[in-house]
Amino acid sequence: MIARREPSPLARTTTGFLFVAMVCWIFADIAISTADPWREFGLLLKGIVTPDFYSTNSLGLALAYTLAFALLGVALANIFGFGLALIFHSRTVRVGCAFIRSIHELFWALIFLQMFGLSPLTGVLAIAIPYAGIIAKVYAEILEEADQRPLSAIPVGAGRASTFLFVRLPDAWAHFRNYSMYRLECGLRSSAVLGFIGLPTLGFHLETAFKEGYYSEVSALLILFYLVIATMRIWMKKPLLPVYLVAAAAILPWGVAFSWSNVSRFFTVDIVPYPLRVGGDGSIAAFGDWLVMMLFDQAWPGMVATFQLTMIALVATGFLTLIFFPLISPLLLGRAARTGGHTFLVIVRSTPEYILAFVLLNLWGPSMLPAIVALSLHNAAIIGHLIGRYTETVQLRLDAVKGANRYFYEVLPRVYRPMLALLFYRWEVILRETAILGILGIATLGFYVDSAFADLRFDRALLLILITAMLNICVDTISRSIRSRLRLQTTLEQR
Amino acid sequence: MKFRTILVAAAVIALPVLSATQANAAEGFVFTAIPDQDESQLRKRFDKVAKYLSKTLSTKVEYVPVKSYSAAVTAFRNNQVQLAWFGGLSGVRARGLVKGSKAIAQGKADPNFETYFIANASTGLTLSKEFPKEIAGKTFTFGSKGSTSGRLMPEFHIRKAFGKVPQQVFSRVGFSGNHSRTVALVQSGAYEVGATNFKVWKKGIKNGTIDPKKVRVIWKTPGYPDYNWSIRGDVDKTFGQGFAEKVQSALISMKDPDLLSSFPRASFIPAKNSDYAPIKDTAKLLGLID
Numbered sequence: 001m002i003a004r005r006e007p008s009p010l011a012r013t014t015t016g017f018l019f020v021a022m023v024c025w026i027f028a029d030i031a032i033s034t035a036d037p038w039r040e041f042g043l044l045l046k047g048i049v050t051p052d053f054y055s056t057n058s059l060g061l062a063l064a065y066t067l068a069f070a071l072l073g074v075a076l077a078n079i080f081g082f083g084l085a086l087i088f089h090s091r092t093v094r095v096g097c098a099f100i101r102s103i104h105e106l107f108w109a110l111i112f113l114q115m116f117g118l119s120p121l122t123g124v125l126a127i128a129i130p131y132a133g134i135i136a137k138v139y140a141e142i143l144e145e146a147d148q149r150p151l152s153a154i155p156v157g158a159g160r161a162s163t164f165l166f167v168r169l170p171d172a173w174a175h176f177r178n179y180s181m182y183r184l185e186c187g188l189r190s191s192a193v194l195g196f197i198g199l200p201t202l203g204f205h206l207e208t209a210f211k212e213g214y215y216s217e218v219s220a221l222l223i224l225f226y227l228v229i230a231t232m233r234i235w236m237k238k239p240l241l242p243v244y245l246v247a248a249a250a251i252l253p254w255g256v257a258f259s260w261s262n263v264s265r266f267f268t269v270d271i272v273p274y275p276l277r278v279g280g281d282g283s284i285a286a287f288g289d290w291l292v293m294m295l296f297d298q299a300w301p302g303m304v305a306t307f308q309l310t311m312i313a314l315v316a317t318g319f320l321t322l323i324f325f326p327l328i329s330p331l332l333l334g335r336a337a338r339t340g341g342h343t344f345l346v347i348v349r350s351t352p353e354y355i356l357a358f359v360l361l362n363l364w365g366p367s368m369l370p371a372i373v374a375l376s377l378h379n380a381a382i383i384g385h386l387i388g389r390y391t392e393t394v395q396l397r398l399d400a401v402k403g404a405n406r407y408f409y410e411v412l413p414r415v416y417r418p419m420l421a422l423l424f425y426r427w428e429v430i431l432r433e434t435a436i437l438g439i440l441g442i443a444t445l446g447f448y449v450d451s452a453f454a455d456l457r458f459d460r461a462l463l464l465i466l467i468t469a470m471l472n473i474c475v476d477t478i479s480r481s482i483r484s485r486l487r488l489q490t491t492l493e494q495r
Numbered sequence: 496m497k498f499r500t501i502l503v504a505a506a507v508i509a510l511p512v513l514s515a516t517q518a519n520a521a522e523g524f525v526f527t528a529i530p531d532q533d534e535s536q537l538r539k540r541f542d543k544v545a546k547y548l549s550k551t552l553s554t555k556v557e558y559v560p561v562k563s564y565s566a567a568v569t570a571f572r573n574n575q576v577q578l579a580w581f582g583g584l585s586g587v588r589a590r591g592l593v594k595g596s597k598a599i600a601q602g603k604a605d606p607n608f609e610t611y612f613i614a615n616a617s618t619g620l621t622l623s624k625e626f627p628k629e630i631a632g633k634t635f636t637f638g639s640k641g642s643t644s645g646r647l648m649p650e651f652h653i654r655k656a657f658g659k660v661p662q663q664v665f666s667r668v669g670f671s672g673n674h675s676r677t678v679a680l681v682q683s684g685a686y687e688v689g690a691t692n693f694k695v696w697k698k699g700i701k702n703g704t705i706d707p708k709k710v711r712v713i714w715k716t717p718g719y720p721d722y723n724w725s726i727r728g729d730v731d732k733t734f735g736q737g738f739a740e741k742v743q744s745a746l747i748s749m750k751d752p753d754l755l756s757s758f759p760r761a762s763f764i765p766a767k768n769s770d771y772a773p774i775k776d777t778a779k780l781l782g783l784i785d
Contacts, residue, residue: 033634033667034685057538113566117575118559198562207562208534211676262573274785365634365685366669441669454565454640455783456588 010417010486021315024308030372033365040363047215053224055217056205063224066201068248069120069194070187073127075245077187078180080128081135088140101133102428102472104436105190106354107446107465109197110453114270115263120252123199127190131183142175143168181236188229189352196354196439206355210362222351229350270458277459294460299467302438302445306471309368309375309444310431316376317383317430318423322412324384325419329391331411341388349381357437366441374437375430383422387415421488428476435468445471523555524548524734527571528580529564531642532675532695540757547754551745554734564641568592577730578742580758583608583643583721583774588784590768595728598768599743601720602760606770608721609693610644610652612714613677615684620713626656627713635665636686638677643721643774645674649690651777652716675699682710698759720774722758723766 007015034040053059087093109126116122150167195203202221209217269277275286326332327341353374360370391411400410438446445468452461483489526548528541541558548556559576561567568589570576581589590596612627614620620627638645650661657664669686671677674695681689682705696712699705724746730738746763749755755762778784 034683036684040683114569117570117573118561118566196562198566204562211672212533212535213679214535259574366667451640454563456565456568456592457785 010420013482013486014420017311017315021311024311028308028312028372029367030369031365031367032369033367034363037363037365043213044215044218044359044363047217048219048222050216051219051223052214052216053220055214056209056221059205059220059224062195062200062202062205063228064251065123065199066188066191066195066203066225067228067244068252069123069127069199069201070184070191071244071248072120072124072252073191074131074180074184074187075241076124076128077131077135077183080132082139082176084132084136085139085143088136093136097133097136098473098476099133099469101130101137102432102469102476103130103465104432104468105130106193106197106436106439107449107468109194109199110449110461111266111465113198114458115266116258117262118198118200119258120254121258123191123194123201124252126194127187131187135179135183138179139172139176142172142179146171146175181232184236185229185232185350188225188232189350192225193352193354196358203355207358210358222355226347226350230346266458271462273459273463274457294463298448298460299445299464301443302448302464303467303471305368305442306431306435306438306444306468309371309437309442310427310434310475312368313372313375313379313430313434314423314427316372317379317426318419320376320380321383321387321419321423324380325387325391325415326407326411328385328388329411331391331394331396332407345381345385345388348377349385351378353378353433354436354440357442358440361440361442368442371434371437371440371442371444375433379426379430383419383426386422387419390418391415417486417488420486421483424479424483424488427479428472431472431475435472523557524552524578524730525557525559525576526578526580527559527561527567527576529567529582529585529639529642530561530673531564531582531639531645531692532673534673544754544757547749547751548742548745551748552738552741564639568641571596571725571727574727574729577727577733579725581723581725582641583719583723583771584647584778584783585641585643586723586725587771587775587778588641590725591784593727596725597728597739598723598725598766598771599739600724600746600763601766601770602722602758603762603764604694604760605722605766606720606764607718608644609718610648610690610716611693611696611712612649612688612690612716613681613696613710614688614713615681615686616709616711617684618687620688620711622712623714625714626652628656630688630713631657631664632666633687634667634669635661636669636671636677636680636689637661638671638674638691640670642674642692643719644692645677645690646670647774647778647781647783648716648719650781654781675704678705678710682706688713694759719777720770722760723771724763 056062084093084097088097105126108129109122112122112125116125146168150171151163154163154167191199192202192206195201195205196207198204202225206218206221209215209221273287273290275283275290324345328338328345330338333341356378357371357374360374364370391414394411394414396406396410400406435445435449438444438448439450441447445464449461449464449468452458452464526541526545528537530537533540537560538558541560545556545558559570561570564582564585567576567579567581568585571579571581571589572592579586579589586598590598612630614627614630614633618633620629637649640646653661653664661668665688667686669680671680671686671689674692677689677691678696678699680686693715696705700707724742726739726742730742743765747765749763775784
């Protein structure tokens with residue numbers, strides 16, 4: 001008799017996550033509640049093939065603003081992120097960066113709206129702040145993992161500044177540049193989505209057109225958006241960057257009134273919990289009641305739904321990735337089929353998951369299903385792309401099996417570890433996005449945050465945002481410990 | 496070289512940020528309106544109102560569109576707009592946040608506004624005098640979370656009828672975002688029942704955007720005070736003594752049916768803060784304001 005082998009830690013982790021996701025699925029609300037979802041879908045398809053570029057007022061301006069917010073936001077984030085990366089060894093900086101990046105740019109924008117109103121500052125800072133936190137972390141990792149050999153070649157007595165400038169920086173610079181390009185792409189997506197809450201970007205018109213069912217207009221807006229992202233490598237040239245930044249700063253309508261009293265009011269009045277703000281006898285007891293009400297009536301159900309949706313979406317992303325990566329893998333498909341695969345993955349991953357979820361919600365009604373599909377499609381397209389590219393480096397034996405056997409016995413075992421590494425890496429991203437989807441009406445934390453903002457109760461909103469941030473930091477920590485325990489590594493190109 | 500690029504970038508970014516912090520209040524008189532219906536038409540609807548006010552007040556008047564009810568309130572609070580066309584609830588909230596601000600005008604229909612409960616024809620429900628308790632267990636959509644006729648009043652009547660919060664009464668509760676969308680969602684069957692503003696309903700019937708074979712009114716609420724034009728208390732200081740009164744009379748003397756159809760109202764009449772006390776009390780009762 002053969003002794004039963006202990007399951008590997010990798011298999012155990014996989015089974016564990018599958019099990020949790022299945023339990024979440026059982027309790028999840030995944031109904032399609034619209035009476036005739038396919039009719040609406042038909043109208044949408046009809047709109048998609050008949051784009052109308054002339055019905056949106058000031059379409060060019062919306063496009064310009066989308067670019068301007070993204071460029072300025074990402075540029076600012078780069079400057080601050082780079083500075084923070086240099087002092088990333090400080091614990092305070094690390095924790096601070098983890099905190100600012102755990103709050104989604106839409107939440108930042110909702111906060112800044114209260115202080116600056118519809119001023120460009122709102123949009124620029126909403127992108128710059130969370131991105132600075134992300135960039136700081138990635139740049140710090142790049143510097144840490146850079147080739148150490150040049151360091152041993154420097155002469156004795158070289159100053160710290162010149163060591164950094166001439167030895168460490170040149171090696172990391174190319175990585176910084178590549179990563180900045182990727183961040184700019186993310187920035188364009190974020191900038192477009194900021195329109196959903198009132199900034200004058202493409203999302204502003206997209207949301208309206210969708211809500212009113214003007215799908216030809218929707219189609220035109222989306223096509224423009226894809227074009228901007230697809231041509232980014234052509235128009236984004238280094239010598240032109242200063243020109244773009246000046247132009248971006250020039251076109252934004254900075255004339256909107258700004259007052260420090262609005263800013264200080266936010267910190268000293270608005271976010272002070274209501275019972276403490278009114279004060280008086282028993283305000284401490286009232287604050288206790290307020291806190292209990294917030295935690296049990298809003299934060300807890302919101303957290304449960306957020307976690308539930310995140311886990312289902314994470315595992316669904318894994319399954320979809322298994323289907324998506326072969327689409328561009330030379331080990332499994334021919335050249336013609338791969339071109340189609342590339343196009344498909346580019347479109348799916350360029351569409352912000354927020355917009356994808358919004359579309360599906362309109363078709364199917366508000367349950368977790370649209371969110372699950374949107375999150376897993378978008379993330380699987382990203383991971384599928386990276387894994388597909390990874391398979392280009394894999395060498396199979398000349399007599400390796402073909403077809404399904406090749407997929408299951410040759411390719412899958414080789415890509416499984418990197419795939420899991422990426423999945424765990426994106427776990428936190430999925431959670432952040434899950435929370436924000438609540439704004440669209442799914443009962444995750446974002447739903448309660450949005451309700452608090454709608455009621456102009458900023459004390460409640462801020463408490464819920466802080467709780468969302470804590471949840472995010474927890475998941476990030478767990479994910480990191482799983483990755484290090486299973487020795488799953490992501491390379492620089494994959495972040 | 497690289498650092499110079501960064502330096503240039505820093506300067507480029509710092510300049511407008513700094514200049515923005517020093518910028519004073521935008522020149523001219525600015526107003527907004529809650530995006531309660533036909534969002535794609537907002538500019539078309541209100542730019543002509545801005546033109547009318549510019550002419551009547553002999554001051555430059557601008558309209559800025561906002562995406563949500565709360566954004567309208569925030570803009571008013573932050574003095575980025577000095578005048579706003581609010582709903583009952585958003586007006587109460589806005590005036591609560593800006594000392595000295597007042598409601599100066601309302602539509603002729605607003606002292607006695609109504610919410611219509613509407614249902615998809617497939618439910619088989621028809622117009623009734625009594626609150627239709629048969630809607631329990633169906634899917635239901637409000638308008639915006641901050642709407643008076645699309646949220647506050649219907650929720651009040653639902654709670655009164657069932658003694659429970661809407662989430663416990665219906666199998667699914669949604670917030671469509673605005674009134675015309677509520678009608679569209681109930682008409683398409685995305686939701687079985689909804690609550691909408693009676694003015695928007697009547698306009699839709701007249702324009703033919705509502706198909707009475709697919710969606711119908713099943714109950715009408717008793718009247719309550721709703722929409723209002725509210726103005727900040729400090730406009731007299733900024734725009735000259737008696738400016739608020741001038742704005743009030745400009746609104747009330749608006750006679751052009753094309754302009755009035757933007758709201759849609761037959762005409763405007765004077766209003767005062769105390770007209771909206773019932774809305775404030777109801778909102779407190781439902782826990783929508785502290």
